[in-house]
Amino acid sequence: MSTAIPDPGQASAYFGALERIRPVDLTAVGARADRDRLSDRLGVLDKVGVLRGLPGDFRATTEMVAEFYGVDPEAVKKVAQRHRDEFTADGLAIVRGQQLRDIVSLSQIDPRTPSLTLFPRRAVLRVGMLLRDSAVAHRVRDYLLNAESAARQVAPLTGEELMAAALLEAQKVLAERDARLAERSKSADAWDRLVEEGHTYKADDAAKILARDPSIGDLGQRRLQQFLAGDREINARKLPRPWLYRANGNGAYRPYQEQIGLGRLELKPGGRYFRGDKTHPKQGEPVVLITAKGLSDLRKFLTNSGQLALL
Known part of the structure; x- marks a missing residue:
């Protein structure tokens, strides 16, 4: 040959x-x-x-x-x-x-x-x-x-x-693909570091962090809380099991114990404050915090890059 x-x-x-x-x-x-x-x-x-x-x-x-x-x-x-x-x-x-x-x-x-x-x-x-x-x-x-x-x-x-133009176009497509993969890898590394640092976040801060991912977009505290309580969808997705529920009486959001056990949520005691004569301190409402693991799990779920465990 x-x-x-x-x-x-x-x-x-x-x-x-x-x-x-x-x-x-x-x-x-x-x-x-x-x-x-x-x-x-x-x-x-x-x-x-x-x-x-x-x-x-x-x-x-x-x-x-x-x-x-x-x-x-x-x-x-x-x-x-x-x-x-x-x-x-x-x-x-x-x-x-x-x-x-x-x-x-x-x-x-x-x-x-x-x-x-x-x-x-x-x-x-x-x-x-x-x-x-x-x-x-x-x-x-x-x-x-x-x-x-x-x-x-x-x-x-x-x-x-014409042959040269075809080659340049192919090189451009490959370069754009490589750039997208590199950006995804960089983003994944940033979220891995977030989990390793182990911080906790209030709902409004957590919403802002999640919104940095362009595939999630703007959330806001209220919308995120409603999503976590199973009352609304985000990106056409709904949690398989809610993370929050409304407490009797004041209707404040509270975390389900199973989500605390999974390391996604924490409940921090409210601060003490004074009212009236300032001699008898009152206990503030507990604050629900979303952990770094919870943020990571939410991002994976909302971007279709992972499935949340049901338990």
Whole structure:
């Protein structure tokens, strides 16, 4: 059985086509010329979010830029440090002294701040071209590159270019799949750490933590309590057995003993308080707490990633 030897000329044409249609990686160190070319398209910022700025000023602090991109301020600082020349050309400035005092007097910035780094909108856009671990920054780059592609007159693709485009699309699909798997793994690790730390939470705090999972969404204390009592569904799911019940008399929620035994709930005695003459303390209502294990079990159940044991 013979094996065909690739035609060197055909292979060269294929790889040449791959380079011609390969999308620009704006995060690459050597892509400054591409970033400079796109840095005037400031309208992209308004398409992906709302950027807070200083009062009466179009510039933003490091914290404001980090908030816009949904990252830690340290990530913004590192990007600005690595590409200092680019950001300086964009007008990035560090203010001190009287200029800083003038800004502090018009804003809620801590007056003890020794200096402040200010990003003009052009610099904010450049942060989006360089940040890797930010969904908003990904959207910024998509807007920039898609607009550039649409504005460019593209000739019909050759056979080699069509093959190259198919390969790039396959690589993109695989990269997106790997990113989703990595995010799920990161999320699972965070919940594992939560269980290991062993904290307990009131219903309102537990609802906020569960709501961080986008597949669960907003809950609120009342809705979560009704769900735990078996009175309503969340995500079209209902607990196989309720965790809470209404006490006679005041109707306050109380945990079933079996759920305490399973380590999902705790009942903490209420604090003592005084009323009237302040000589006879009264005992406050007990407080139902959801344990880290209870939170983890609820998340698995609500996201269809696990089944709750009936007992």
